[in-house]
Amino acid sequence: MLLLGIFLLLAACAHRQESRFVPADPSLAPVHELVATPFFPQRQYQCGPASLATLLTSQGVAASPDSLLALVYIPDKQGSLQAEMLVAPARFGLLGVRLPPDLDSLLSEVSAGRPVLVLQDLGRGIVPLWHYAVAIGYSLEKDEIYLRSGVERRRVYRLSVFLESWRRSDYWAMVVVPPDQVPVTARPQAFLKAAGVLERLSRYSDAQVAYLTATQRWPDSVPAWGGMGNTAFVLGDYAAAGEAYRRALDVDPDAVLLMNNLAMSLHRRGCRQTALAVIDCARSRRDLPLLQQTRDEIAAAPDELKSCGDFSCRVTAP
Amino acid sequence: MLRSNFLKRMVAIFVTISFLGGYSLPAWSGMATTEQMLSEQFRSLDRDSLVSMLDRQDVRRQLIEHGVDPAYAQQRIAALDDEQIQALQAGIDELPAGGSVVGILVAVLLVLVILDIVGVTNIFSFIHSPK
Known part of the structure; x- marks a missing residue:
């Protein structure tokens, strides 16, 4: 176990020579952390429900990880699918919006006050080990990003290490918003797809609010x-x-x-x-x-x- | 030929109706859905809507086979769009499913043990690889 720890540490060190991240938006706050974001330590393989509960609770919906198992957990896969993570917020009248696949979008949403759910591959390219976590803060000065992850309330990653784990999911990220809000970085297609889920679930009034919001933005x-x-x-x-x-x-x-x-x-x-x-x-x-x-x-x-x-x-x- | 096609359709319709309680097609009779407008192509229009429904049933069956409560499987597929359904229909096993953290250590350990056994590495002293 000790040897394994050393191995992981060495693998982590191998990525540390890269240059610092420079945001596309120069007005982005250099340091920001959503310290009030709730935390649900995951049990077993249930990082999907735990991460989703974190986002929903941030939007004022009382949803526990256990209550989300029936919506997003697949027992035999011991995990949750991205498609189901995106549509689940609609059950609560909210929008699950996929973000553009880049770090600039993720940081912009966090600085705008929205925790961002990400899919990482923690297998370091050896074996695929998919894991959902929630980005809640960052420091460009320290070159760090902070996540609610698994059983860790505040996991600290060096940005380059985080990026490597995130890259393998094609930088998959989502946020949850009420239908009258558009995430700052959302593209129309992603927002309208989220509105479409409300429509498919026959929540027409909620969907209409989302479409009205979309027509105002675009x-x-x-x-x-x-x-x-x-x-x-x-x-x-x-x-x-x-x-x-x-x-x-x-x-x-x-x-x-x-x-x-x-x-x-x-x-x-x-x-x-x-x-x-x-x-x-x-x-x-x-x-x-x-x-x-x-x-x-x-x-x-x-x-x-x-x-x-x-x-x-x-x-x-x- | 005509007869067997007809029979196939009848069976498909029967299967579909028996599974799809509450599928909201009647409200959309004669209407183009927002999803179709969004896809900006006519594939989903030209496609037999029955085929799309059978795809949904296939995904529902896959979910149940993977341990999802049948009572929830129907609700879960109802939230997905045709594109998502097609991706899932191609095989749930092929898709990434975020979940593990506890499993990570076990899996990495297993890989290292295997590498040790075949003699690529020599991390564990208790494993003697063939010379």
């Missing part, structure tokens, strides 16, 4: 407006849904899926003529079974002389 995001429209549609507000779809079509006039849904929202309001104009516009661009099915459904509806505004099918260059 006003030109077509899927953000699409999600806004879809949640309004499911909640029965067809006028608001149509408004959101039109906003998306202003950005991308060729988005046939949005035209399909706009046509459906008009159809539900009894606007047969306008709905037909929209769906025919979509069909002129692309031949999809969904579009034909929608057209058949609208065409079968009784003709109503209801005015629902115009729809101009923009001609695009071939």
Whole structure:
């Protein structure tokens, strides 16, 4: 055991000659630590539930590692899958957002007050030993990063050593936020995927808040407006849904899926003529079974002389 | 041919319905989902939605085989998107599952013992490798 310890120490020393990390953002605080972050020492192989409980509790949700076993733990694998870690916060009405795979993003989130869940490989390249931990602080001056990890409340890593263990998971990291907050470094795709989980779990009101937040942060995001429209549609507000779809079509006039849904929202309001104009516009661009099915459904509806505004099918260059 | 295809479909539909209590398809009948808009490709649209549902059942079965309580397996797959389902369907065993810390020491020790036995290293004095 002593020899093993020496071996590990030697392996750790081998990485220490690298140069210091210089953050891309020069205004990043050189030292920051979220000392109030809760700690759940892991039992056995349950670092996934323990790390997730740390993030959820930081967001004010009372979730114990034991209560999360049923959501993210796979007994025979003695571990948790990344996909399930990302979607689990939606059960509590929160968003699990994947971060861009780099240290700058991780440190920016920590300095913005959010603990960051990371996947490390502690096997040093010999055997894969996947481990979840939570980054809660760093010191660029000391070249250190601090994690709630396993049974250690404050594990100190040299940045280069941490990076090496993190690199093997392709720098996988996530944060948990309420639906009305966007993580400072999040990309639209990652945020919208998180919102999509709420939608899949039929938490439409929570999902709508997330999509609204996304449209405010990224006003030109077509899927953000699409999600806004879809949640309004499911909640029965067809006028608001149509408004959101039109906003998306202003950005991308060729988005046939949005035209399909706009046509459906008009159809539900009894606007047969306008709905037909929209769906025919979509069909002129692309031949999809969904579009034909929608057209058949609208065409079968009784003709109503209801005015629902115009729809101009923009001609695009071939 | 037509008949066997029809039968296959009926069996698939029956299996699907019997497993998928509460799958929220009816609300989306005729609608493109946000997930499809986000993927910005039409693969998921062109793909038979039944195939996607059968993939889900396969992942559910894999979870149960790996010791997940069947009562929770259904809920767990419901939260995943098609892309995640396909990654899991390809084989849960191939994916990294973060969990071990206690296991690390045991595993590294095992590797060193094996290296010692085959004579690559000579760390443990009690292991005599063949000369």
